[in-house]
Amino acid sequence: MSEAARVPTSKDVARLAGVSQSTVSYVMTGKRAISEKTRRLVLDAMDQLLYEPNAGARALRSQRTSVIALIVPFDSEMSASELMTFIKEIAYISRQNDYDVLLVTSDEGAEGFRRVFARAQCDAAIVLEVAKSDKRVELARQAPVPTIFIGFPDDSDDLHCIDMDFETGAETLVNELCDVGSTEIVALGWDPVLAARDVNYIPRFRGAAESAAARRGVPLRWLSVPREEGGVEEFLDEVLRDGRRPGLLVASQVAKLGIALFRRGIRAGTDIDVVALSNHADAETQPIPLTAVSTHPGDVSRQAMDWLFALLRSPEATAPGRRVVASELVRRESTRHIPRDN
Amino acid sequence: MSEAARVPTSKDVARLAGVSQSTVSYVMTGKRAISEKTRRLVLDAMDQLLYEPNAGARALRSQRTSVIALIVPFDSEMSASELMTFIKEIAYISRQNDYDVLLVTSDEGAEGFRRVFARAQCDAAIVLEVAKSDKRVELARQAPVPTIFIGFPDDSDDLHCIDMDFETGAETLVNELCDVGSTEIVALGWDPVLAARDVNYIPRFRGAAESAAARRGVPLRWLSVPREEGGVEEFLDEVLRDGRRPGLLVASQVAKLGIALFRRGIRAGTDIDVVALSNHADAETQPIPLTAVSTHPGDVSRQAMDWLFALLRSPEATAPGRRVVASELVRRESTRHIPRDN
DNA sequence: TTGTACGCGTTATCAT
DNA sequence: ATGATAACGCGTACAA
Numbered sequence: 001m002s003e004a005a006r007v008p009t010s011k012d013v014a015r016l017a018g019v020s021q022s023t024v025s026y027v028m029t030g031k032r033a034i035s036e037k038t039r040r041l042v043l044d045a046m047d048q049l050l051y052e053p054n055a056g057a058r059a060l061r062s063q064r065t066s067v068i069a070l071i072v073p074f075d076s077e078m079s080a081s082e083l084m085t086f087i088k089e090i091a092y093i094s095r096q097n098d099y100d101v102l103l104v105t106s107d108e109g110a111e112g113f114r115r116v117f118a119r120a121q122c123d124a125a126i127v128l129e130v131a132k133s134d135k136r137v138e139l140a141r142q143a144p145v146p147t148i149f150i151g152f153p154d155d156s157d158d159l160h161c162i163d164m165d166f167e168t169g170a171e172t173l174v175n176e177l178c179d180v181g182s183t184e185i186v187a188l189g190w191d192p193v194l195a196a197r198d199v200n201y202i203p204r205f206r207g208a209a210e211s212a213a214a215r216r217g218v219p220l221r222w223l224s225v226p227r228e229e230g231g232v233e234e235f236l237d238e239v240l241r242d243g244r245r246p247g248l249l250v251a252s253q254v255a256k257l258g259i260a261l262f263r264r265g266i267r268a269g270t271d272i273d274v275v276a277l278s279n280h281a282d283a284e285t286q287p288i289p290l291t292a293v294s295t296h297p298g299d300v301s302r303q304a305m306d307w308l309f310a311l312l313r314s315p316e317a318t319a320p321g322r323r324v325v326a327s328e329l330v331r332r333e334s335t336r337h338i339p340r341d342n
Numbered sequence: 343m344s345e346a347a348r349v350p351t352s353k354d355v356a357r358l359a360g361v362s363q364s365t366v367s368y369v370m371t372g373k374r375a376i377s378e379k380t381r382r383l384v385l386d387a388m389d390q391l392l393y394e395p396n397a398g399a400r401a402l403r404s405q406r407t408s409v410i411a412l413i414v415p416f417d418s419e420m421s422a423s424e425l426m427t428f429i430k431e432i433a434y435i436s437r438q439n440d441y442d443v444l445l446v447t448s449d450e451g452a453e454g455f456r457r458v459f460a461r462a463q464c465d466a467a468i469v470l471e472v473a474k475s476d477k478r479v480e481l482a483r484q485a486p487v488p489t490i491f492i493g494f495p496d497d498s499d500d501l502h503c504i505d506m507d508f509e510t511g512a513e514t515l516v517n518e519l520c521d522v523g524s525t526e527i528v529a530l531g532w533d534p535v536l537a538a539r540d541v542n543y544i545p546r547f548r549g550a551a552e553s554a555a556a557r558r559g560v561p562l563r564w565l566s567v568p569r570e571e572g573g574v575e576e577f578l579d580e581v582l583r584d585g586r587r588p589g590l591l592v593a594s595q596v597a598k599l600g601i602a603l604f605r606r607g608i609r610a611g612t613d614i615d616v617v618a619l620s621n622h623a624d625a626e627t628q629p630i631p632l633t634a635v636s637t638h639p640g641d642v643s644r645q646a647m648d649w650l651f652a653l654l655r656s657p658e659a660t661a662p663g664r665r666v667v668a669s670e671l672v673r674r675e676s677t678r679h680i681p682r683d684n
Numbered sequence: 685t686t687g688t689a690c691g692c693g694t695t696a697t698c699a700t
Numbered sequence: 701a702t703g704a705t706a707a708c709g710c711g712t713a714c715a716a
Contacts (some may be wrong), residue, residue, distance in 0.1 A: 114392070118393070121442070262629050
């Protein structure tokens with residue numbers, strides 16, 4: 001790059017337009033009447049200089065950053081496509097509302113979250129994966145700016161939380177397996193490390209699945225499968241031995257399971273029934289497309305952002321609470337489509 | 343959330359520590375000698391108040407933001423897993439160097455890029471996908487802060503560009519197909535929309551593939567396949583008709599192709615030879631793992647960030663240029679492993 | 685309808 | 701070794 005061209009300030013604009021600096025400011029904010037002539041003068045000068053207001057100065061003076069912090073769990077078990085949908089959607093909607101997005105990795109734990117508030121780097125935050133007992137909950141209560149949690153911590157009083165309906169989703173999946181004739185169910189659950197991290201949706205999903213199975217009188221075995229090489233293979237060794245073919249409820253590692261079954265020559269929907277918790281893209285791009293309850297990351301993001309902007313516009317009028325995004329079963333080819341009478 | 347707790351300033355720290363505000367500043371920057379006693383006093387006060395310096399004020403005064411802008415092509419044809427690797431790696435390395443990452447979508451075209459500079463929102467930028475003739479090139483030259491391009495625009499004088507070695511990669515893949523016995527090659531190329539957008543690596547890869555095929559005396563047909571529903575299916579209809587089984591060179595839509603072949607009952611590595619340009623994760627998670635040249639998004643990111651921080655530390659000493667990250671063939675199961683004499 | 689002046693919270697220069 | 705003070709660029713209360 002050549003030499004650092006200095007960036008013009010509102011003072012430069014003022015000089016070029018032949019007005020005072022404050023007039024330039026008022027033209028931008030529209031907070032007082034400006035004669036059409038002056039307005040044109042100022043706008044022309046801005047165009048000519050390619051002027052943009054200095055973000056730091058504006059933030060310092062106005063106490064608004066026009067930035068939304070997004071706390072991303074890069075190390076979670078979400079598939080890349082699901083996580084990407086969240087990030088992409090949140091980035092798009094932010095820009096549509098004239099906000100930028102600051103990416104914060106949740107590896108730093110609660111620290112990164114605290115930092116962006118304490119440094120006044122954002123006007124709001126979105127947390128993408130929350131623990132049942134999450135240190136960020138208390139921080140959010142004391143925070144100078146609003147936070148939307150995607151997920152339900154145990155103590156969510158006065159918080160804004162939104163998530164997909166994992167409970168109904170789990171029940172739907174279990175019922176689907178029972179309806180196509182499964183007399184035993186084995187669930188491929190999340191990595192024990194993730195479970196130990198106390199991720200909120202794991203017990204929500206698992207509890208609902210177990211209750212639903214109990215109601216149907218079908219035994220359900222939950223196995224937490226490590227993400228490492230071989231985890232899914234061992235799971236299948238264990239589950240399929242002696243020629244057993246239980247209904248599979250796949251909560252995690254959807255892609256790996258689809259491939260692993262295929263490599264064993266076991267055809268989902270023919271030799272075995274498989275249902276999954278999965279976003280649309282992942283369910284479709286398996287060797288055999290999976291019957292699945294969609295996690296709808298796009299919908300969740302959109303609703304979260306709607307709520308957030310309502311909150312930014314009128315903090316008082318926007319009540320806290322838990323919002324649930326409906327789950328939905330999409331039947332694909334991994335289950336036998338036995339006619340049912342319902 | 344409860345009522346907006348006010349965030350403490352260096353003035354609050356000074357008062358609590360019983361020193362002047364400037365002393366607090368000097369303790370942070372270390373730019374002058376401070377007695378151990380005073381230093382302790384100040385640091386304790388900071389801890390007690392959970393003080394963090396205000397980002398806007400600091401940026402305004404110091405002309406440094408500690409933010410790196412990342413220009414992300416959400417609408418590109420990169421797989422989610424590949425794009426996510428870039429983002430994740432860049433975010434991690436940034437934090438290790440005490441920088442935050444501002445996410446900018448490249449949908450805005452050059453505009454978003456210009457904006458973050460003009461508003462002084464970042465100390466540097468990384469552009470993740472670049473056109474041969476890219477408007478951001480000229481902007482980067484005039485920009486007040488350095489930019490790293492991942493990809494090679496036509497006019498890259500005085501720019502810092504880094505990318506994977508697509509040329510050698512293409513040649514390697516073509517040679518591999520020839521070596522396992524292909525007498526004709528068909529390439530699954532990028533979406534025409536993406537090609538029309540002039541993405542730099544498309545002609546780089548395609549040109550090298552065509553040259554390599556010519557050198558081997560093997561005809562190569564390049565087909566640009568739309569991303570839409572059915573694009574890959576039509577490609578296969580066309581390519582496989584009359585029982586033809588050309589060597590397949592898959593540059594794009596790797597996952598879709600793997601599934602589509604499987605659904606037709608055509609086994610890669612047995613019925614047909616397939617090689618791909620793909621990152622490790624995508625190549626592994628196909629029904630039949632693909633012999634592929636890896637795009638190494640992690641390596642490219644790391645090297646890009648190393649370069650960037652060198653540039654931030656000593657702009658003069660860090661020369662512009664084009665850097666190439668070596669490509670590497672990994673043989674998996676999608677090609678017949680015919681012994682060769684080399 | 686417009687200009688002057690102040691302060692947001694820092695960093696860094698000038699004093700002492 | 702430390703304190704007072706002047707910018708950085710913007711938004712807005714106060715004057716005219």
